[in-house]
Amino acid sequence: MEYWKFSQLIINWYHQHGRNNLPWQIKKTPYNIWVSEIMLQQTQVKTVIPYFKRFISKLHNIHILASTSLDEILHLWSGLGYYKRAINLHKTSKIIVKQYNGKIPDNIIELIKLPGIGRTTAGAILSLSKDFSFPILDGNVKRILIRFYNILKNSRNKIDTNKLWYLINMITPLHHASKFNQGMMDLGSLICRYKTPKCKICPLYINCQYIKNMSQKNIINNKKIKKEKQYFYIIVQYKYFIFLECRKNKKIWKNLFCFPEFKNEENMNNWLLINNIDSINNQKINLIYHKLSHLILKMHIFKISIQNNKIFSKNKNYIWYNLNNPQRIGISKPIKTILLTL
Structure with a gap:
């Protein structure tokens, strides 16, 4: 399938079935998207929603966040887990206030340098809040690409991340990147789920290699024993x-x-x-x-x-x-x- 057809299918699906009423989507500021993306790292949307609402109601802009004590921030974060995210959020807010006059950089190179913001988070901030054409590669997006293209693990039992980045760079459209990225995340969360994917109602169903190679299930569901x-x-x-x-x-x-x-x-x-x-x-x-x-x-x-x-x-x-x-x-x-x- 041509890359542009892939992205168009995702955008069309998003218009009909995507989520557009999440708390951080109501007011799409770089600050709100940044906070939500940090909270959503390795955490489900339904878990994040009440934490995001409580956090934003207390710390509704970056200046307030930077001037708030770490104890207070961790108090608001308590129960959400992965507490290093909150610590990095606090560190980054101070840097942005001091070095960028409280404005989150719209240069992806500068953004990636900040604590806790990697390539995916930076792409999400810029695409979802400003509609800039930057790709994201979170867990949901990876799963879609791995299944659709039947990407197998290498000799070291790992998926080639560079290959995934190449694919998502090619697929991400120049226009409407925000809708495409949100659509990919929603599709991965709601349809192309980790367990029991709803393949028959997926817009990518006809060309997806996952359907043709059911053995891929064994690769994706191979969890390490804790x-x-x-x-x-x-x-x-x-x-x-x-x-x-x-x-x-x-x-x-x-x-x-x-x-x-x-x-x-x-x-x-x-x-x-x-x-x-x-x-x-x-x-x-x-x-x-x-x-x-x-x-x-x-x-x-x-x-x-x-x-x-x-x-x-x-x-x-x-x-x-x-x-x-x-x-x-x-x-x-x-x-x-x-x-x-x-």
Whole structure:
């Protein structure tokens, strides 16, 4: 199929079936598209919508975002996951305010240099907000191209990304790139789904190699088995306050607040001993399995009550979280869930 026919089929389908009432589409500013695209990285639209609405209602322009504390931003992001996205969003807002007078660059080379903005995100910002002819290559678009052109994995068991970029560059039209890009994302999300694709109502059905080569299903659905890691957490409670540490130097949930974390129960008991806390009274209250993108956390949760909250005065990266009047800080979803039960 000629490239122009491919793009025209997508644009025609978008006019009839595409999504055009998403919150960030109502007011297509570069800022709104940027925030939405960062949130949508590895996250479904239905999950993002309430977070986007809450985020924009509080931080409705880049100047407010840049002047807001990271704790407040992480608080608004809490539960959405992949918290590095929020940290990069904050970093980039400061750079744009300082170096570009608060205007998001419309030069793709300058845009890609900013933290958290890669080639796909930059293309999405410029095409969806300004209708510039730049391609995007997110997970939905990749899946369509892989299936339609029957692209197989190479000797290293990987898909050739350069080939995908070549194809999407050729297919992306000079005019109406915004409709084409949105149509590709919508088609991948609604029709060419990861599981149970709705092939018979797809506009690309007749020429799609996926239909002719059903073995491709085995390639696309070949998921890696996630590793499992276990950690031990101690809930230290003083009256209606909970001791939380800021995870400054952690890879998982960096800069979020969490219960003290340990690799094993022995380390946890040693920590209690060093801080003059009676480890005999600690009680295991739960075992939680929490799925992340690359591993599964096996979380052993212990709890202990103390009578004196002065014992951690030497630790600067902590707060006493007020259960009755919670502080606005970043907290991961499983920790937030536990706090709500206390």
